[in-house]
Amino acid sequence: MLIATWNVNSLKARLPRVTTWLEEVQPDVVCMQETKMNDAAFPALTFEEMGYSTAHFGQGQWNGVALLSKVPMKNVVANFAVGEPDHEARIITADCGGILVTSVYVPNGRALDHEHYQYKLRWMKQLRAHAEALTTPQGKLVIAGDYNIAPEDRDVPDPAKLVGQTHVSDAERKVLADLCGWGLRDVFRDHYQESKLYSWWDYRGGDFHQGRGMRIDLMLATQAVADKTSWVGVDRNSRKGEQPSDHAPVLMMVDA
């Protein structure tokens, strides 16, 4: 089963590229983020014609997450599975062919002294509670999406330049490590050790072409899933060309 995550940065703006990509790559399950539309505007029929079941949790012009699945999808949960519901559309979960799959769009944080940063830290703690509520560390769970956190210094080009900024702070990395400590593996890191492998590049300043990005789109999987993961990759080509998202898809192949 090929599972992908992609922050599309507006599904309305990206739909032609998304459908072309689905035809080429044929992922079985897709976690999508930043659809930036209402549920009524979500092009479910377009995806259904391509063989996908869909679930969307939107709120309008910001945020919005979705799941596409070619394998039977059931038990859809919009929002957190436990605790106070988030007031923004950032998380959706479903059972896709026996694997619990959660698509997440973690709050950006904006700045270390901003209220939004505290929201981000709280959000990550609730995400751990969400995982605990869904299953045990021995279960089959993938939480994939835009975490807006670069887990380690090797996930950014120049750590010294980012001191004092979001995405790399100790507190953010700690709440991510705490989530993984529950029983999730960063499957990309199980397969690649080198630095300078990214999933997001700012539109500005020619960052993509100059290799300035961050690895902030993560696929976290319980051990049972990670053990069956034969391949992981970032589809950099999808960051090229006309009207790209600023994120590239990340993919993992889970053997039956």
Add this chain to the structure above:
DNA sequence: ATGGTGGCCCGGCCA
């Protein structure tokens, strides 16, 4: 230190 690009939708906000 700022602003750069590109979403939202048309004046800034957000990333």
